Amino acid sequence: MQDWWQKTFPKGRQYLTITDASGYPMQVAYGEKGVGKPLILLHGIGSWSYNWRKSIEPLSQHFRVICFDAKGFGFSEKPQDRREVEGHQAIEFERIIKELCDEPATVVAESLGALIALALAQEHPQIIGRLVVVNVPIFTEALPHWGMRLFSHTPLEVVQIIDRLRLTYLFAPLIREVMAIERREVLFDPSILTPEDIYWITYPFIEFPGTLTKAAEELQIADREIKNCKFNKTGLLSKIQNNLNSVDCPTLILWGEQDSWFPIAHGYKLNQCLPNSQLKVLRNCRHDASSGASEVVNEEIIEFLMGTDFI
Template sequence: MKKLLKFLGISILGTIGIILILLIIFYKSDIPIEENQEKYFTEESQYIEINSNKLHIRQMGEGFPLLLIHGSFSSLHTWQSWQKNLAQDFRTISVDLPGHGLTGPNPEAQYNTDYYAHLLWKLMKKLNYDSIAIAGNSMGGQVAYKMALLEPEKVKKLILLNSSGARIANDTAKFKDQNNFSVFSLINHPVFSKLMTSITPKFLFKMSLEQVYYDKSKITEDKIQMYYDLMLHEGNRTATLKRFSQRAPSEFEKLAKIKIPSLIMWGEYDSWIPVEHAYRFDSILPNSTLKIYPNAGHVPMEEIPEETAKDAVEFLKATEN
């Protein structure tokens, strides 16, 4: 018994010691709102207040409105190249979802995909867009198709890029169980998840980008820094942990009734959401087209923006037979 108590005591002290070392080496306080705003708020940026949220959005171009919805751990910056490439043909609207980017945390602590879908329809109403097209990546793909389920008559075209929702019933669970160590390993760990609000090593962001990009040469220091800065934006880390505890049903089976023309775009080398999920979306959506990219991973609109933007424009401009 004494040996067991001694072993437990040493284990507890060892754990405390490791935590203290991590705090000393990797502790990082939140980045003040003003600091990130100075770096990432552009001339196209504006804030729109909806339901206690101060949403950071960017509108660019002229033409039919296209709403762009980013994925988990990301921000509207993932659509930068698309917004430039589509500016001649469409009015693009990108938005930082609550808990992401310059929008920051939601005062009511609501972050699931159902909440996001309802919130974005309120944003569209405030911007006076009655009829839109929607594109969403990863978690943003699930938000996009939930918007289509809510108001199908208002959505003319739907684009899903490496969308979540096809594997399981809950929207923020692990994307792929067979993944090696990733940020999801920490988010789903009962101890380390709590530490992530104060210990967030920058190397995690480099590692995550290496997992979502197929071509690692396209990962720049500036890109890593941007992802790091915006995750450390005041309140975003705490919001991220709350978001992963708020799981709404994916409603994947309801996609069978969506008649909206849909384009499924997928990077073949996606290590977070396998390409097999693209075929599941294609099989359930009644009016879908599937495009697989052999030179991209989880964020094809960011990794191969010219190629994917071209395909998106062709799809959005195409008339139904």
């Protein structure tokens, strides 16, 4: 099967080296297409740049579109045998933007990526010109899926053994089938998920040891943050919630009307909390908006960005 990066980006897959939040050098996989103002696409947990496959071409007609894989996911480097520091995603995202952009960027981010984008807009508003967030887990009170909850309670040492033995590779057909079932559940029209989609969505988990461990660790961090927030303990999630009114860049909130993971009521609440935001409800859309409602998502992004100026 043709390499997705080579097929999608003029220069194929490129690599950027940054210092991660723990002080280690790290290689980040990315691709870019188009010219103009920088627009960065950020995926959610357990995903990678492929999740934006239906947005890169349309958006690149107007902007310099940059996709990158967060640390541990996709084709980016997998940290081995070390734990993450609090807020590492936002720290590393800031460094990636500074390396790739010489002016404030538009950030388009989905799910956990959108939460990271909100944190960055609070801490470093000078590097974000405009913001688009899609189906954000900002007010969630629990991990939304049984698989997430399972991995959040599985000792990382056990997951590391699975990774080192390459069990996902040995059971690749089963892994693909399970993930296909799960992906179809978050799509309004499950029939749009193709065999090629399943191949690339699961590729990092099957081919790159460390991906599964990284996903499990991020889920454990997320579970801890949700519980801290629920019991009024200080944490990153509560900090983001309490400082939403400090995000003053123009912000578009996109939310799937039938999102069963994070209900549309959370979108209305977020719209009330962000002073310079507008909410667009995506009809016939569940959680996976970037894939399941890509045409509408792209149209809304372009309309929003063409009608606002960089700060």
